[in-house]
Amino acid sequence: MSRVDGIRSRVGRALHQRERLAQLEREVLRGDVQLLTTDVFDTVLLRDHTTEAQRLAAAARRAAPELGVDPGALARLRWEAHASGYRAVSMERPDGEASLTMMCAAVAASLGLGDGAAKTLHDAELAVDAEHLRPNRPLLAVFRRVRAAGVRVVAVSDTYYSEDDVRWLLATVTGADRTGGSSGGLGSRELPIDRVYSSADEGATKHRGGLYPLVAQRESVDPARAVHVGDHPSADVQRSREAGWTAVHLPREGAFRAAKILGGAAALPSALRRAR
Numbered sequence: 521m522s523r524v525d526g527i528r529s530r531v532g533r534a535l536h537q538r539e540r541l542a543q544l545e546r547e548v549l550r551g552d553v554q555l556l557t558t559d560v561f562d563t564v565l566l567r568d569h570t571t572e573a574q575r576l577a578a579a580a581r582r583a584a585p586e587l588g589v590d591p592g593a594l595a596r597l598r599w600e601a602h603a604s605g606y607r608a609v610s611m612e613r614p615d616g617e618a619s620l621t622m623m624c625a626a627v628a629a630s631l632g633l634g635d636g637a638a639k640t641l642h643d644a645e646l647a648v649d650a651e652h653l654r655p656n657r658p659l660l661a662v663f664r665r666v667r668a669a670g671v672r673v674v675a676v677s678d679t680y681y682s683e684d685d686v687r688w689l690l691a692t693v694t695g696a697d698r699t700g701g702s703s704g705g706l707g708s709r710e711l712p713i714d715r716v717y718s719s720a721d722e723g724a725t726k727h728r729g730g731l732y733p734l735v736a737q738r739e740s741v742d743p744a745r746a747v748h749v750g751d752h753p754s755a756d757v758q759r760s761r762e763a764g765w766t767a768v769h770l771p772r773e774g775a776f777r778a779a780k781i782l783g784g785a786a787a788l789p790s791a792l793r794r795a796r
C-alpha cells in the first residue's frame with residue numbers, strides 16, 4: 521500500500537468510527553431509551569497488539585521476585601490455572617465464567633503460598649494490563665453527553681476480572697478520579713459509567729446470552745428501552761438483539777483484529793481461545 525493509500529485508509533477508518541458513534545448517540549437520544557450498556561475491552565478500553573500470553577508472562581516476571589519463584593515457572597502455573605479454571609467452568613457451569621481471584625489463589629496454593637502471594641500476582645496482572653490499554657475518548661464523550669441527557673450508562677463485560685478490577689482498570693486507564701455512580705456532578709475527571717457488571721461476579725455471560733436479562737432485571741429496565749454497544753459481532757451484537765436490546769456494533773479496525781486472531785492462535789491452545 522502506498523503512503524497516500526495508507527493515509528486514505530486511516531482517514532476512512534476514522535470517519536467510519538465517527539459515523540458509528542453518531543449512530544450510537546442518535547439511537548440513545550431518540551427519546552425513550554433509559555439505559556446504555558457498553559462492552560469494556562476493545563470498546564471503552566482499547567488493547568494494543570500484545571497477546572494475552574505476552575501480558576501474563578510480563579505479569580509473572582513482575583510478581584516473581586516478590587514471591588521468590590522462577591518467572592517462567594510462575595507463568596506456566598498461571599496458564600495451567602487458566603486452562604483448568606475454564607475447563608471446570610465448561611463442565612460444571614457452562615453459562616458462567618472463570619475468575620482471576622480463583623486462578624491466582626490456585627497458583628499461590630500450588631506454590632505453597634497464601635493469600636498475600638495470590639494478591640501480588642493479581643495486582644501484577646492488573647497493572648500490566650493497564651499499561652497495554654488506552655481509553656476510547658470519543659466514546660467516553662458520547663457517554664458524557666447521554667448521561668447529561670438523563671440516560672444511565674453501565675458497563676457489561678465478559679471477563680475473569682471482578683467488578684472491582686474492571687472499575688480500577690477503567691479509572692486508571694482513563695485517568696478518572698472515580699466512577700460516575702458515586703455522589704457528585706459530572707466533572708470531566710469523573711468516569712461517565714454508573715456501574716459495572718462482570719461475568720465473573722454475576723455467573724452469567726454475554727456470549728451465552730444470560731447476562732443481558734440479568735442486567736435488565738437489576739437495572740429495572742425494559743430491554744426495548746436499552747441500547748448496547750460493543751466490538752464483538754456475536755457476544756455484543758447478536759446476543760443483545762436476541763435479548764431485545766438495540767445493538768450498535770463498534771468493531772476494532774481490521775488490522776487489529778487480524779493481529780489478535782493470529783497472536784491468539786499462536787499463543788493459546790484452542791480450548792482457551794475465548795472472545796473477550
Ligand SMILES: [Mg+2]
Pocket residue numbers: 559560561562563750751752796
Ligand atoms: Mg470487547
